[in-house]
Amino acid sequence: MAEKKRERPAFNSDIAAAMSKHYRDVQTNKPMAYTLMSSNPLIEVAYAAGIQPAFPENYACVCAARHASEEYCETAEAHNYAPDVCSYCRNNLGYIYDPGGSPPMGGIGEPDLLLLTTSACTHYFKWWDALHEIYDKPLVYVNTPRVMEPQSVPDYYMDYAMREIEYAIADIEKITWVKITNDRLSQAVKLSGEVVDYWQKLLELQKAVPCPMDLSDLTNALFVLIVLVGTQEGVDLMKKIYDETRQRVAEGKGILSKEEESHRLLWINIPFWYKLGIFGYFEDRGCVFPFSDYTQYIWGTTRMDGSKPLESLARKALGGELNTSVDDQIGKLLKDIKDYHVDGVIAHSNRSCRVLSVGVLDAVKIIRQELNIPAVVLDCDHTDERVYSGATIINGIDAFLEMLR
Amino acid sequence: MPSALEQISSSVRDAPAVLQEIKNRTGRKMIGFFHPVVPAELIYAAGLRPVRLFPYFDDPITKGDAYLQTYLCSYLRADWDQTIRDRYRYLDGVIIPRSCEAVTFLYQTWKRHNPYQFIDYINVPWKRSGNAISFFAKELGRVKQGLEQFTGKEISEDSLRNAIKVCNRNRELLRKVYDLRKAESPPLCGAEAFSVVMSSFVLDKEEHSGLMEQLLSELAQRSQPPRVDIRLLISGGCVIDYRLWEMIESSGVSIVADDVNNGSRSFWYSVEETTKDPLEALARGYAMVPCAFNTSIGDRFKYISEMIREYRVNGVIFAMNKNCESEKFVYPELDKKIKDKVKVPTLNIETDYLIGMAPLRNRVEAFVETLRA
Numbered sequence: 165m166a167e168k169k170r171e172r173p174a175f176n177s178d179i180a181a182a183m184s185k186h187y188r189d190v191q192t193n194k195p196m197a198y199t200l201m202s203s204n205p206l207i208e209v210a211y212a213a214g215i216q217p218a219f220p221e222n223y224a225c226v227c228a229a230r231h232a233s234e235e236y237c238e239t240a241e242a243h244n245y246a247p248d249v250c251s252y253c254r255n256n257l258g259y260i261y262d263p264g265g266s267p268p269m270g271g272i273g274e275p276d277l278l279l280l281t282t283s284a285c286t287h288y289f290k291w292w293d294a295l296h297e298i299y300d301k302p303l304v305y306v307n308t309p310r311v312m313e314p315q316s317v318p319d320y321y322m323d324y325a326m327r328e329i330e331y332a333i334a335d336i337e338k339i340t341w342v343k344i345t346n347d348r349l350s351q352a353v354k355l356s357g358e359v360v361d362y363w364q365k366l367l368e369l370q371k372a373v374p375c376p377m378d379l380s381d382l383t384n385a386l387f388v389l390i391v392l393v394g395t396q397e398g399v400d401l402m403k404k405i406y407d408e409t410r411q412r413v414a415e416g417k418g419i420l421s422k423e424e425e426s427h428r429l430l431w432i433n434i435p436f437w438y439k440l441g442i443f444g445y446f447e448d449r450g451c452v453f454p455f456s457d458y459t460q461y462i463w464g465t466t467r468m469d470g471s472k473p474l475e476s477l478a479r480k481a482l483g484g485e486l487n488t489s490v491d492d493q494i495g496k497l498l499k500d501i502k503d504y505h506v507d508g509v510i511a512h513s514n515r516s517c518r519v520l521s522v523g524v525l526d527a528v529k530i531i532r533q534e535l536n537i538p539a540v541v542l543d544c545d546h547t548d549e550r551v552y553s554g555a556t557i558i559n560g561i562d563a564f565l566e567m568l569r
Numbered sequence: 570m571p572s573a574l575e576q577i578s579s580s581v582r583d584a585p586a587v588l589q590e591i592k593n594r595t596g597r598k599m600i601g602f603f604h605p606v607v608p609a610e611l612i613y614a615a616g617l618r619p620v621r622l623f624p625y626f627d628d629p630i631t632k633g634d635a636y637l638q639t640y641l642c643s644y645l646r647a648d649w650d651q652t653i654r655d656r657y658r659y660l661d662g663v664i665i666p667r668s669c670e671a672v673t674f675l676y677q678t679w680k681r682h683n684p685y686q687f688i689d690y691i692n693v694p695w696k697r698s699g700n701a702i703s704f705f706a707k708e709l710g711r712v713k714q715g716l717e718q719f720t721g722k723e724i725s726e727d728s729l730r731n732a733i734k735v736c737n738r739n740r741e742l743l744r745k746v747y748d749l750r751k752a753e754s755p756p757l758c759g760a761e762a763f764s765v766v767m768s769s770f771v772l773d774k775e776e777h778s779g780l781m782e783q784l785l786s787e788l789a790q791r792s793q794p795p796r797v798d799i800r801l802l803i804s805g806g807c808v809i810d811y812r813l814w815e816m817i818e819s820s821g822v823s824i825v826a827d828d829v830n831n832g833s834r835s836f837w838y839s840v841e842e843t844t845k846d847p848l849e850a851l852a853r854g855y856a857m858v859p860c861a862f863n864t865s866i867g868d869r870f871k872y873i874s875e876m877i878r879e880y881r882v883n884g885v886i887f888a889m890n891k892n893c894e895s896e897k898f899v900y901p902e903l904d905k906k907i908k909d910k911v912k913v914p915t916l917n918i919e920t921d922y923l924i925g926m927a928p929l930r931n932r933v934e935a936f937v938e939t940l941r942a
Binding site: 245 | 635636637638640641667668669670671673674675676677678681690692694695696698700701703704707708711861862863865866867889891892893894895897898899900901902904917919
């Protein structure tokens with residue numbers, strides 16, 4: 165699958181540097197908390213409290229990209245975590261039981277506390293509960309309801325989420341002996357809002373033809389949106405990404421040239437982190453991915469207002485595709501497919517991510533019916549490379565490309 | 570007159586026909602639901618008939634696979650398959666709780682394809698704090714309103730309190746039946762206890778309670794069975810395949826206790842009858858249900874270890890369905906605790922819809938041998 169060498173946006177190297185710094189910080193800063201990536205209100209709270217957040221999910225992506233996940237998943241399985249359990253979790257548990265001599269990025273360290281939100285899958289609770297048993301470290305837990313009808317969220321959902329965040333803040337203060345003042349929280353939420361604003365403008369730029377970034381660039385930028393949200397560093401980096409992309413659009417510069425860009429595709433679900441080169445395979449065949457439900461609907465969907473920090477954080481916790489479902493996003497997908505000039509769909513039926521996979525078969529059927537564009541479903545896994553069958557996946561993609569032409 | 574156990578067994582074996590007959594006879598609308606976390610009292614109080622949803626073990630999944638991937642729990646897939654093939658034609662609605670991903674996210678698919686007149690979703694909190702209970706009570710209030718709109722009739726406080734009493738009575742009798750299994754020579758085996766609980770999901774609660782009373786008096790007359798040397802506890806999610814219970818006990822052991830959705834978890838905790846707000850009482854009672862998805866490993870261990878002690882269990886079998894992610898996630902740490910803290914040996918077997926019993930039998934027999942050694 166040798167893809168042509170293409171010039172990637174320069175911000176990718178800035179993100180790589182920020183990522184290296186983040187993993188150095190995770191290993192040195194104290195207190196350090198494991199927390200979750202999904203629309204998680206405790207990230208901003210952690211930064212406001214001076215807690216260094218670390219993200220085992222992000223680390224699983226890093227391990228997969230460096231082909232270390234397979235071994236970690238096997239180690240977790242040897243400790244009785246069945247292959248049915250999400251591969252992000254198995255990667256983390258395998259790392260804990262045997263990190264090996266040189267874990268990617270130097271490892272993700274041992275947490276001082278565990279910050280949990282339930283605004284995604286059931287696994288979050290199960291995972292953090294297992295970590296709580298393994299590490300015997302304090303667990304701070306925000307339980308929020310699943311929003312199945314985003315058009316009519318009852319007021320008591322917001323009240324519940326806000327109270328949960330308040331209790332979590334009080335618990336964190338007790339554990340860390342740090343007072344999370346309203347000013348500190350407001351500042352973190354304000355900075356979070358600035359990152360989100362740049363992100364939303366960035367997504368708009370992806371409508372341009374040719375497309376200024378491909379999905380691998382966008383998923384790279386997600387690191388800033390998720391991990392650095394609530395920091396000045398995050399704002400500066402997201403602004404840089406936005407400025408460069410805006411410049412690329414102004415210059416008519418795309419990942420593919422306007423002439424080369426013959427198809428614009430939608431990727432549903434999480435990419436295969438161990439096989440990001442697959443986007444190069446598409447690029448070589450004139451295809452780019454201007455958006456994905458994964459980059460579009462999960463993070464950066466809530467307007468964060470520094471003057472209303474608790475309310476903003478509660479809205480964040482209730483929002484995002486991981487707290488709803490891919491089924492609920494079908495209407496948005498139909499609209500965005502048109503807005504981003506998409507003419508084909510690759511849907512990853514991801515055995516490790518039920519939240520984003522249960523409705524995929526319906527989503528694909530509806531997209532085909534409503535928009536009459538080709539779509540293919542690829543059965544795979546986001547982190548466990550053993551599930552990936554190159555021949556099957558490439559055959560599926562090639563057949564899809566035939567349909568597209 | 571058939572014995573209570575005969576009536577119980579036939580109601581489980583012929584559940585579709587029994588439910589259809591009840592529907593024809595009473596004309597009451599029926600609402601299906603998954604998992605023991607949905608308060609059946611709300612459905613009763615609305616003048617409707619609650620029905621716990623389980624697939625029938627008689628035919629393979631065919632149409633369902635066009636909607637749900639094969640890496641999802643096969644029991645749920647079988648449920649959905651049987652739904653779209655109109656096997657549950659007696660149902661008029663369904664309530665889906667927030668639980669495992671497969672159940673949770675089936676809600677949208679179900680709603681889209683809408684085979685029923687009524688469909689709702691309940692956010693069950695995963696905490697038991699005051700904030701969580703208060704939220705859950707409001708959520709139940711919303712579902713109550715939905716049921717009122719569906720029936721066109723208000724659910725009065727009296728009818729809700731009466732439904733709580735009726736369900737509590739049933740839970741109490743089930744507990745009494747379970748208590749009998751603490752004896753050296755339990756008067757009923759695990760497979761029979763399985764049917765006793767499963768029949769409570771089919772029969773009307775009051776009718777079922779009547780049968781429980783008859784059963785208790787019949788069991789008191791039963792000649793004393795031989796003492797059992799191996800007393801097992803079975804733990805898992807939906808362990809609903811009767812063949813599995815029978816197969817395990819065919820190796821000369823007795824399943825004296827369980828930690829499964831279709832067993833003790835369904836009736837272990839009662840609902841307070843004197844609380845001022847019956848919705849809050851329901852929230853408090855149902856938040857305690859120790860399913861894998863809403864319960865921490867520590868609380869699950871407490872639940873199981875108390876049972877191990879009370880029922881003098883000397884072996885635990887984890888029977889987890891393929892792709893049951895919640896149970897499988899809890900298992901490694903829970904298993905360690907059981908072995909380390911209460912020193913009881915365990916066995917882990919994986920089950921699946923319509924799975925063959927022969928390979929499982931070999932493993933169970935080997936486990937029983939080690940317990941006897």
